[in-house]
Amino acid sequence: MDNNEVKCPKCGSNQITAGKKGFSLGKAAGGILLTGGIGALAGLHGSNNVEAFCLSCGAKWNPAKRFEEEKLKEQQRKEDHEKIWKNNFYKAIENGNENLANEIMKRENPNSMYGTDLKHTYSNLKKQDESNATFNIIVMIIVGCFILFVVSKCV
């Protein structure tokens, strides 16, 4: 994804202008033509008061909100990607396919941030996954107890 290109979410045009919320098409013509990317746009005056406007199709949207949404989506994509390659790596190790495991690590781990020894990396990643899962379960239990507590007080 290229963050530095502002595009209309509806028609894909890059003829975008921006202004304060509620500005009209007439005023939009005198608005700022965007060159600094959606990030710069999101940083404009208190961000939530700024609206982007497409000169091609007339679509209006909140660039700050959209920027946040894009960031979340990107984060989700990264997490999904990580889940997939880790699972493939686990399977490769569990099936004794070291060549495949090596390939996956070379592709996904260029800075050796997960370590270089395959077996060691495998157990480290597994441990990480398990502690994440445990943490999620604990959070769920706490939230569950809290809800039960609130409900029992109300009845």
Ligand SMILES: [Zn+2]
């Ligand atoms: Zn448009």
